Structures are given as structure tokens and as C-alpha cells.
Amino acid sequence: MAEDRAGRQKPPTSQDVARLAGVSQSTVSYVLTGSRPISEATRRRVEAAILELGYHPNSGARTLRSRRSGVIGLMVPEADGDDGVLMVFVRTIAREARRHGYDILLVTAQEGADGIRRVVRTGVCEALILMEVDRHDERIAPVLASGLPFVTIGKPEEFPHGSVIDLDFEMLGRMVLERAHEEGCAHLLLFGALDHLRSRNDVSRFLAGVEDAAEEIPVAVVLDDGPLAEVPARARRLAAPHARTALFGLGGVRQVLFAMAASGALAQEGTVLLALGGEDLADVSGLLAPVPQIDPRRAEVSELAVSELVRLLRTEDATPRVTLVEPRWLEG
Amino acid sequence: MAEDRAGRQKPPTSQDVARLAGVSQSTVSYVLTGSRPISEATRRRVEAAILELGYHPNSGARTLRSRRSGVIGLMVPEADGDDGVLMVFVRTIAREARRHGYDILLVTAQEGADGIRRVVRTGVCEALILMEVDRHDERIAPVLASGLPFVTIGKPEEFPHGSVIDLDFEMLGRMVLERAHEEGCAHLLLFGALDHLRSRNDVSRFLAGVEDAAEEIPVAVVLDDGPLAEVPARARRLAAPHARTALFGLGGVRQVLFAMAASGALAQEGTVLLALGGEDLADVSGLLAPVPQIDPRRAEVSELAVSELVRLLRTEDATPRVTLVEPRWLEG
């Protein structure tokens, strides 16, 4: 094996494979891509040579020629919500992408629209996944301009070439209110300053679901903007003599649970904490057992994001579509 | 601008830029790389053309020609520790890499050594960062074989071409024991089943530091393998009449803090929780204020990992080295 001046092994090329197998270089290529019928005999010789040399096709050359880099750009948001949750998405997406033969390149939201333009123009990415997309998101414009297939997790206003995968937050809202009613609650206290976050599309969809359901179900909805540590106290003040109060938030369940534990509220019967699961609650699982949890189905959302993107990539003239994953109550 | 059959915009090439600027293609290239003096006049014409066309050099072609992809592979561990912590590393590394002109490609630990071989042989990555490396790590072998520069976060036994960046866990161990003594503790209870994790190199280095310091400082070290929820009770049993007990663990501080809150141990004077900060403790910060915390300096570790890798990449015959970042007590 040849070595360059730095003493690094120079990987074998398809030319090397061809020589060893006694065929032409193009034949090697066809064996790899399968875009042309090859006789069983030569195929085996080529494959043996590939194995012997440990040959892997050069990514740069392949990309240059075919305009397909095999790389999907993943735009991750800045630290705002729960980083643990985010990492689950990232890891799942990376694993699924590999399963389909793609790699994941990180693009931080900090780079913004310019970041998109860069990876698109340089041709590093042949498709994009955007996380935590808002209704009006500055990143959508350059993506649309690129013409690349993309998937957003979060629902923007327009998505001509792109598909949308997300949890069905409206349904989530209805489910929470219904459960509060079933648990005999007169009030549903929503914590986490949701009122101030209406611009976020998941929040606004969730609130729409809650408010929609509240027109039919007699549960009073209270939006709490205060600090999470004071949620238990706030809930106690709401509690009517014979009615309980349900608590819910899209995030910060751990903090509230912590506050409840610290204030002794866990032992009381007046408040019912409903939780969105998956927010790394394993650490407090002992106390969570009796807490009804909703599965936000992040694994499914991640897997769908990838498989939908692959569909857009591989299908000619594939139509983008919106897929909302239904939240589910976790039993036990 | 030309469009291909899918209706996608075909990005301009350096040839297009050259035509517009009235120079040869190579001149454009030289302006970009700066590897040859260019007259002020033509440089401006070229730069104007680049701006006008929104030109970005094609990554595939550049990589093919120069063997430098501008991509650093980042191998992230499976879900084992705190995913929130991990995400901080990942985001910081991605941001720093961009600052130096590199992109980050995710490689999941699940792919193992084969994953390394793949990204190396295909030439997608020109360098690697490995997270949570053990003393004997199967991923090290293919990395060494590749001859690519790399940085590990975590200290393997051998690292011929690679540098090591990590927190100084031995010093951390000494600091914790010293602090326990200063706080008037007769016992230091280490939770989180550290005894069973001695194979992990950060754990073994930490324990070495603790045990080393324990030879000079009169604090009895107790390794606790029980569930985190029972740590407060365990600590109470240790407490001597006039001596307190210090608690520490490399992870799971939140769980222990939670257990202390639930059992009312926070109000007691008998136990002192010493915490490794940064493990997303913001949610419980109200209660943490009086808790002495050590800064694990993850941002610095991440930044150093990138800058050290860049040094290896850009410096001819750069010698790999080990850099241990000193932990610090956080005041206030």
C-alpha cells in the first residue's frame, strides 16, 4: 500500500480493485451501484478484490460526479428547552440515517440562514432536517431557495418542497383537558409561561387544542406565568373543596415535581400532576409511578423524519406531506 | 442560472466566476486559497464576481483534489450518562469547529470500530474527536490505523497520533476529599456505584485521586453501590454525633438532591452535598444555592478538543499531547 509524505496510508481506488480482479474500472463501479447487470463470475471476483483491499469508494469523487453526498444536514436549535430531550432526537436521527445509508452533519441554529446556504451551495448536504421550526422561520427561505428536499420537525406556514413531522400537539391539548376532567379536576393549571410562548408553534397548537376542548368540557384553564417552584402553592390556592386541580406543562415537569416533593405536595390529594414523558424522568421514577404520563413519541418522530426524508430523496417527484404523530397515554 | 431536470438551481462554479471576472479559472482558485500573490485589481474583480454569483466552492471537488474534506467526525457515546450534558459538548464542539472552518459529522458509538473505518476510508472525515474514551477502547485501533489526527475526550492507554483533552479527574478527587474535611466531615460517601465503574477511566482516575488524598487527610471514604434514592438514609446512618457526612458522585446529583428534598434531609445539618455542576441543575437551583459546586468546565474541554485538533491538522509534524483541565470550585 502506498504512503504519502505524512506516512498516511493511501486508500485503494476502484482502479486498484479493477487491476486485482482483472476487469475494467467501470465494471467495479457497476458492481457497486448495481445499475447494470453483471455476470455472477466477474461479480464474485470483483467482490473478492474489494474485500481483500478493504476498498471503500471515495466520497469526494462520488459526490462530485453524482451530486449526491450521502449527507443529511441536521439543524439543531440553540440551548432553550431540555438538552437531554434534544440529544435523544439527534442520536435517533443519526442512527436511522445510517440505517438508510446516510450520514448526519450538524448545523447549529446559531449559523442561521447563512449556515443553510453554505451547506447547500458547497454541496455537502443533499437534504436537510430542521428541528424546532417556528411558524415563520427565517431558515425556511434559504431551504426553499435551495430546492433540496427537507423535513421539518415543527410546522412552518409554508413548505413547498418539504415535509413536516411532529407530535400532534392539538390532540395533546385535548387529551390533557379530558384527563383532567376524568380525574375529577375543576381546574387545569398550565405552567411554564405558555402564554408568552404562543409564538412557538408547538405551544400555540397545544393551547388551541386545550381551548378547543374546554368549550365542551367543564374544566377551567389557568395559564400560569410564575416560577415553577411556586406552582404547588399556586395549585393549592386554586383547589376547591371537593374538586382537585390538574397540573401540566410542555416542559419543566421535573422542576415542578421537585417543588412538589420539597413542599410535601406529593402526599396531598388535591393536585394531580399530568406529565409529558420522556423528559428524562427516570431519575424521579420512583415518585412518578402514580403520575399519568403521555408518551411524546420522540423516537417515532425521529424515525419518521428520516424515513420521510429518504422517501423524498429516492422517489421521483415525491409530494411533501404533513405527518402528525398521535400522543399516547403510558399505562403503568 | 441553469436548472437540472428536477428544477433545482445548479450552483455556479469557479469557471462561472472566472468568466464574469474576465480571468482564468485558476486565478479564482488562487484568490480563494491565497497560495499565490494576486494583484489588488484582479482580486477585487474576482471577489465582486464571487459575491454577485453567490459562489461557494464545491465541497466534493475540493475534497477530491486536496484530500481535505473540512469535516471532523464526532463519535458520540450511546445513552448512558446524562444526555443533557452530552448535548452541551456536542453543540459546543460543533460551534467551535465552525469557527475554525470545519463541519461536524456525527458517528454514533453504535457503529463502533466499523463506523470509524467507514468514514476514514471513504474520506468523509479528515480528523476525529472521540468522546468518552475508555482506557482500552476498541475504537482506538482503527483510528490509529487510519493515521488521521484525532482527539479523545477521555484518556486511553495509547495515543500515538492523537491528543487527549479531559478534566483532571485525579485533582477532582483530591478537591472533593479536601473540601469534605474543611466542611468538618468525618465521612465521604461516594454514590453512583463507582466501585463497579472502575473500568471507566474517568472513574478510576477520580477514585485514585480520592484514595491518594485520603492517605493524608482524615476522612473515611465509603463507596455506596445502593440506589440513589436511598443515599440520604445511608448518609444518616453514617453520621457521627459531632461530625457531618459529605456526599458526592460523578453523576446523579439531581436524583440524590431530589431524594434529599423528598425525605426532608435538605433541612438537616448532618449531611453536606458536594456537587459536580453543569449537570443541568438549573431546575433545582433554588435549593442548590448553599451547595458547593465544582465546575467540570465542559465548555473549555470542548473548545480545547477542537482547537487542539485544529493544531494537529494545520501544524506539520505536530506532536500529540495530553491536556488536563483543572476543575474549579464555583463560588456563590
Place this chain on the structure above:
DNA sequence: TTGTACGCGTTATCAG
């Protein structure tokens, strides 16, 4: 100071 020409390793077209 600038231009010409070649090759990086593939994919894909055109002959045979």
C-alpha cells in the same frame, strides 16, 4: 502577475 493543462476517483454514456 497571470494563464494552461493535468489529475484527483467516480459515475454514466457510448461502443463493442
Place this chain on the structure above:
DNA sequence: CTGATAACGCGTACAA
């Protein structure tokens, strides 16, 4: 069924 051969877009040695 298979082998030459032409791009793909850029970096750089060689000429001018």
C-alpha cells in the same frame, strides 16, 4: 455482458 472514455469542479506544477 463488458471496456474505453468523457465529464464533475477544483488545486497546483509548469509556462509565459
